[in-house]
Amino acid sequence: MRRIISILMENEPGALSRVVALFSQRGYNIETLTVAPTEDPTLSRLTMTTTGDEYKIEQITKHLNKLIEVVKLVDLTEGAHIEREIMLMKIKATGAQRAEVKRTVDIFRGQIVDVTATVYTVQLTGTTDKLEAFINAIGETQVLEVVRSGVSGIARGEKVLSL
Amino acid sequence: MEMLSGADMVVRALQEEGVEYIFGYPGGSVLHIYDALFQQDKVSHILVRHEQAATHAADGYARATGKPGVVMVTSGPGATNAITGLATAFMDSIPMIVLSGQVRSDWIGDDAFQETDMIGVSRPVVKHSFMVRDPKDIPEIFKKAFYIATTGRPGPVLIDIPKDHTAPNKTFPYEYPKKVKLRSYAPVTRGHSGQIRKAVEELLKAKRPVIYAGGGVVQGEASEALTKLAHKLNFPVTNTLMGLGAYPGTDRQFLGMLGMHGTYEANMAMHSADVILAAGARLDDRVTNSTKKFCPGAKLIHIDIDPASISKNVAAHIPIVGPVRQVLDEMLAMLDEQDSEPDHKALERWWQEIDGWREFHGLRYETNENGPMKPQQVVQALYKATDGKAYVTSDVGQHQMFAAQFYKFDRPRQWINSGGLGTMGFGLPAAMGVQFAFPDAVVACVTGEGSIQMNIQELSTCLQYGLPVKIININNQALGMVRQWQDMQYGGRHSQSYMESLPDFVKLAEAYGHVGFKVEKFEDLEGAMNEAFSLKDRLVFMDIYVDPTEHVYPMHIADGAMRDMWLSKTERT
Ligand SMILES: Cc1cc2nc3c(=O)[nH]c(=O)nc-3n(C[C@H](O)[C@H](O)[C@H](O)COP(=O)(O)OP(=O)(O)OC[C@H]3O[C@@H](n4cnc5c(N)ncnc54)[C@H](O)[C@@H]3O)c2cc1C
Ligand SMILES: Cc1ncc(C[n+]2csc(CCOP(=O)(O)OP(=O)(O)O)c2C)c(N)n1
Ligand SMILES: [Mg+2]
Numbered sequence: 013m014r015r016i017i018s019i020l021m022e023n024e025p026g027a028l029s030r031v032v033a034l035f036s037q038r039g040y041n042i043e044t045l046t047v048a049p050t051e052d053p054t055l056s057r058l059t060m061t062t063t064g065d066e067y068k069i070e071q072i073t074k075h076l077n078k079l080i081e082v083v084k085l086v087d088l089t090e091g092a093h094i095e096r097e098i099m100l101m102k103i104k105a106t107g108a109q110r111a112e113v114k115r116t117v118d119i120f121r122g123q124i125v126d127v128t129a130t131v132y133t134v135q136l137t138g139t140t141d142k143l144e145a146f147i148n149a150i151g152e153t154q155v156l157e158v159v160r161s162g163v164s165g166i167a168r169g170e171k172v173l174s175l
Numbered sequence: 176m177e178m179l180s181g182a183d184m185v186v187r188a189l190q191e192e193g194v195e196y197i198f199g200y201p202g203g204s205v206l207h208i209y210d211a212l213f214q215q216d217k218v219s220h221i222l223v224r225h226e227q228a229a230t231h232a233a234d235g236y237a238r239a240t241g242k243p244g245v246v247m248v249t250s251g252p253g254a255t256n257a258i259t260g261l262a263t264a265f266m267d268s269i270p271m272i273v274l275s276g277q278v279r280s281d282w283i284g285d286d287a288f289q290e291t292d293m294i295g296v297s298r299p300v301v302k303h304s305f306m307v308r309d310p311k312d313i314p315e316i317f318k319k320a321f322y323i324a325t326t327g328r329p330g331p332v333l334i335d336i337p338k339d340h341t342a343p344n345k346t347f348p349y350e351y352p353k354k355v356k357l358r359s360y361a362p363v364t365r366g367h368s369g370q371i372r373k374a375v376e377e378l379l380k381a382k383r384p385v386i387y388a389g390g391g392v393v394q395g396e397a398s399e400a401l402t403k404l405a406h407k408l409n410f411p412v413t414n415t416l417m418g419l420g421a422y423p424g425t426d427r428q429f430l431g432m433l434g435m436h437g438t439y440e441a442n443m444a445m446h447s448a449d450v451i452l453a454a455g456a457r458l459d460d461r462v463t464n465s466t467k468k469f470c471p472g473a474k475l476i477h478i479d480i481d482p483a484s485i486s487k488n489v490a491a492h493i494p495i496v497g498p499v500r501q502v503l504d505e506m507l508a509m510l511d512e513q514d515s516e517p518d519h520k521a522l523e524r525w526w527q528e529i530d531g532w533r534e535f536h537g538l539r540y541e542t543n544e545n546g547p548m549k550p551q552q553v554v555q556a557l558y559k560a561t562d563g564k565a566y567v568t569s570d571v572g573q574h575q576m577f578a579a580q581f582y583k584f585d586r587p588r589q590w591i592n593s594g595g596l597g598t599m600g601f602g603l604p605a606a607m608g609v610q611f612a613f614p615d616a617v618v619a620c621v622t623g624e625g626s627i628q629m630n631i632q633e634l635s636t637c638l639q640y641g642l643p644v645k646i647i648n649i650n651n652q653a654l655g656m657v658r659q660w661q662d663m664q665y666g667g668r669h670s671q672s673y674m675e676s677l678p679d680f681v682k683l684a685e686a687y688g689h690v691g692f693k694v695e696k697f698e699d700l701e702g703a704m705n706e707a708f709s710l711k712d713r714l715v716f717m718d719i720y721v722d723p724t725e726h727v728y729p730m731h732i733a734d735g736a737m738r739d740m741w742l743s744k745t746e747r748t
Contacts, residue, residue, distance in 0.1 A: 021359070022359060025306075025308075026294060026304075026306065029295070029298070030298065033298050033299065037299050067486075070486070071483065071487065074482050074483040075483055077482075078481070078483055080302075080303045080323060080357070080359060080360050081359055082359060083358060083359040175358065
């Protein structure tokens, strides 16, 4: 089962390494990881996606909560939520392909953010599924480079993760 | 505000925390702190002979007193030598503070002389760690470190201090905080009353209950509550290796230790139980045997202060997160107010069954007529010579199991051993820590000729501080525990488990300025023990030769249930 775990933690040196080390120490896997300070500069928000059965996820959240620097934690996948990932991508765009790529970008509501005679640089935001669907639609042979931010997420409705 | 140097702040912080002893070893990066220590007399520094021993001594002090043990080491090799001791304390949830020197802050990352990323190296074996980045943070860091080490599930905390932050010529405002401010750390202080009530109902209905109590009861000062509850309900009690002493070992309701080398009656009772009350125990693999076959008919009530211990290895039916003493007290209060009684009829039948197991196979061993002594006899002689009242520390191996089985511990904190990490070399330095905590107490270290050689240099520390520890070296001329596994699982091929070229331990003890006895015959054992313990102000090294072929039984049959045991070399359940 894929889970999105969102953490508020002290914005201190060493805190991130503790979170990451926990995963390797205890044999859990991290699929994506994003981290940045919040509106309160003493706090960082970290979002990670991981997979595991219910038992494993319970252990992961318990151990994360035990880390002294972790202030709050929520498993976003337990409720309705919004998830987004941003992707930047260089795509071969020559000849007939050029128009075709542009059409696909439009269908996926991406933006072309840089252009050369042979390459489009495309920005696309969405769920992991959508980004993957886009890569498939473009076709691997056309793709020159992909950089993805990893998943960020937030709960729907009035629930907020704050102090 | 008062102005102090970083080094003086460190020493003052230790004083504010009421630290009596700091176990350590000097070196370049901590010299400013050593100089500050020299100029005061509230905190006594104990100079060990190896940093690993400093950590175990602090650990022994902590286990015996419940107060955190404190260690200081220099950067690089001093710090890395402390890792085994940190890991030992971490696995057994022991409160400890380790101060490690670090190279000057502007050299960090440059592969400076004696630089080790101690925060990184120690990360998996500490409860938390701090790097001092600014000397003015020292008071707050110390306050937090002691608080974190001693509350919730206790554990070791490391403070890494770059040398320039303790420089004597730079001073900073000093005020020791009265309170800790930690928004991200709030250990549970009460169990959920609804859960506790559910648990009490389950206990009252139980027909075949067992209380399985562990190290958390010792750590959490809950022995009295546990004993009251067990007596009130007339329930049998078993202890883990870490829990021995949490319930009086000579009490009729005590079944002995459970688990891999637990008693027949404890393991049979667990397997047959309908309700198990696990209190401050973590269902370790040395206890459960195969978790799939673990106690098939039992409802598990699990009290632990650490939610991560609950349902980690075995799913709990009634989880209770909270301090075990508060939870047991609340259970007692509920029982009083309800004025309800357990199922006495069923309990009577249950006790008959348990007594049957006790009779069939209580702890026992074969003695040799004229042949070599048995290790169990040594532990029994120790028990007798010390009237069952000594603090007993132990190393790791067969001798540890024999001590656990045959010395009946009546008090919590009386039995001090490394259970989770199983660290050979723990016993002697731990005994030093206990002896510092209680100078007048009788302290015995049960060890083996393998383990004792892992921190033998501490005999020198014992001389320096006049520590009259009694070393009971159960000498089977083998890495006995390894040899036992080789006998049972590797066709008797004793690969590297034989200790050749043993030193003359008597001469060795004498060379270090102590007394040494060698005992080879059973008829000399009692006399030698009594003589050793009559030398109240001397360390005595008793080198006692025993049967090298002896095995520890019972022993769980791997991947079986709790009831699947070898009872001797030839009998099994
Ligand atoms: C050679 C060898 C053989 C061994 N054989 C056995 C054996 O046969 N039987 C056996 O039992 N062990 C054996 N062990 C030890 C084993 O490895 C474990 O160390 C031991 O079983 C753990 O004991 P415990 O469950 O009491 O947990 P501990 O490690 O003592 O942990 C205590 C638990 O209590 C919790 N706790 C702490 N404070 C509180 C509080 N205030 N309130 C509530 N909860 C609290 C903690 O969170 C933790 O979960 C052996 C070890 C060695 C080296
Ligand atoms: C530091 C360390 N190294 C290795 C082991 C593995 N080990 C466990 S028991 C044991 C043998 C201990 O021998 P001894 O101290 O003579 O005790 P005995 O079993 O003979 O009583 C060994 C090597 C360990 N527990 N700790
Ligand atoms: Mg031996």
